Amino acid sequence: MGGAAVAMLAAAATRHNRAPLASLLYRVSCGLHDASAAAAAGEEDKSGTPSRRRRRRSSSSLLLGPDFLDTWDPSPRAASRTQPLPDAGADYGCNATIIDGKSIAEDIRLHIAEEVRQMKSAVGHVPGLAVVLVGDRRDSESYVRYKTKGCEEVGIKSLLAKLPGNCTEDEVMDSVSRFNEDPSVHGILVQLPLPQVMCSTVCHFQKACIEHNTLLIFILFVLICMKQHMDEERILSAISLEKDVDGFHPLNVGNLALRSRKPLFLPCAAKACIELLLQSGIELMGKHVTVIGRSKVVGLPTSLLLQRHHATVSVIHAFTTDPEAITRESDIVISAAGVANLVRGSWLKQGAVVIDVGTNPIEDPTSDYGYRLTGDVCFEEAVKVASAITPVPGGVGPVTIAMLLGNTLDSAKQVYGLHD
Numbered sequence: 001m002g003g004a005a006v007a008m009l010a011a012a013a014t015r016h017n018r019a020p021l022a023s024l025l026y027r028v029s030c031g032l033h034d035a036s037a038a039a040a041a042g043e044e045d046k047s048g049t050p051s052r053r054r055r056r057r058s059s060s061s062l063l064l065g066p067d068f069l070d071t072w073d074p075s076p077r078a079a080s081r082t083q084p085l086p087d088a089g090a091d092y093g094c095n096a097t098i099i100d101g102k103s104i105a106e107d108i109r110l111h112i113a114e115e116v117r118q119m120k121s122a123v124g125h126v127p128g129l130a131v132v133l134v135g136d137r138r139d140s141e142s143y144v145r146y147k148t149k150g151c152e153e154v155g156i157k158s159l160l161a162k163l164p165g166n167c168t169e170d171e172v173m174d175s176v177s178r179f180n181e182d183p184s185v186h187g188i189l190v191q192l193p194l195p196q197v198m199c200s201t202v203c204h205f206q207k208a209c210i211e212h213n214t215l216l217i218f219i220l221f222v223l224i225c226m227k228q229h230m231d232e233e234r235i236l237s238a239i240s241l242e243k244d245v246d247g248f249h250p251l252n253v254g255n256l257a258l259r260s261r262k263p264l265f266l267p268c269a270a271k272a273c274i275e276l277l278l279q280s281g282i283e284l285m286g287k288h289v290t291v292i293g294r295s296k297v298v299g300l301p302t303s304l305l306l307q308r309h310h311a312t313v314s315v316i317h318a319f320t321t322d323p324e325a326i327t328r329e330s331d332i333v334i335s336a337a338g339v340a341n342l343v344r345g346s347w348l349k350q351g352a353v354v355i356d357v358g359t360n361p362i363e364d365p366t367s368d369y370g371y372r373l374t375g376d377v378c379f380e381e382a383v384k385v386a387s388a389i390t391p392v393p394g395g396v397g398p399v400t401i402a403m404l405l406g407n408t409l410d411s412a413k414q415v416y417g418l419h420d
Helices: 003-015 019-046 060-064 075-082 101-123 138-154 169-181 200-211 215-225 232-238 250-257 268-279 299-308 323-328 396-415
Strands: 128-134 157-163 187-190 288-292 312-316 332-335 353-356 360-363 371-374
Touching: 060 268, 060 299, 101 138, 101 268, 101 396, 128 138, 128 169, 128 396, 138 157, 138 396, 157 169, 169 187, 169 232, 187 232, 187 396, 232 250, 250 299, 268 299, 268 353, 268 396, 288 299, 288 323, 299 312, 312 323
Parallel strands: 128 157, 128 187, 288 312, 288 332, 332 353
Antiparallel strands: 360 371
16 A cells, blocks of 8 residues: 555545544554655665664663562672673773764654654644743753754744743743643643742732832842742643653653653653663663753752662762762763763763763853853763763753643644554
């Protein structure tokens, strides 16, 4: 059956609202694509032209880890425990392998783009991602641009609600509610962090003081009321669970923490860290992994996800005593502290794997933008000690966006009954 025939039958199924038939045709279309890709790869091999196997994104079950019970039976772990650790004094004689996040993300986006095309043929719709951006933080605006560009590249519809930094919490909630009710939107994310805002009473009082030229009274009133943070938890909880593609809804986080349950969506940065390790063939079970930082965006969900892979996890934060000693004992180090060059080469065990989530702008007069991005890890030192390391930029960032696009696609597939 050719692609044109699949599209015609899918259109007929859509007109008669036959979701099972549309799902079947979607799977057939996916199978045809995979078969043609395999055939093309075979032709390349026969012609003598070197070919690189295109990587797919890992399945949800693989990313969530194997479901083993904690029976404390030593036999399954005996072999791994008796393996000698790398000699801390060994001279590797070469730099670490660079884990190319750009290449991994590109392969994943190509597969997502193909699935989006197949969805459009099967049901006449494409996934939709809506972003709520509050304020004018330079880093947040950059992240949103990357996400919008990623949507365009794979054929996902993107929508943006941009609100001023002095907007009220209710205005943010209204934007979330509108996207919740929009059937063309399958994923919603609120770009974090949210700015501080003055309470509505202060805003109204400010206008009155300006009109009557009573600035001193206004300053005194502000000092009394001060500023308050937007309630991020309230806003994130307002996002429909089925559209929570950032994976920050309390139910998604709670289900991630309970190994017997499966969250609808995994937080994208945490998912990207595991994806990079899996794609690089790095074993997680039984390994000592140190996560630096415990934010709800990266550190916390990453530590929970690692535990589902049966790693032994240490979490380091600002109040940890002697973080260097803990990190130096680790087989894998994942840093998401947001502090430039925090992790030095002396923090790492010889042969450790390093995943650097940090993206910290530092001044650089030679750059066109006046700054450059650097990670939490001092790359020049770590590359001489680690066995593998992600660069900044070009490591975790591109894969995080690819995970977001994948979550949005999965959400739309659930809506339209297009199950793999």
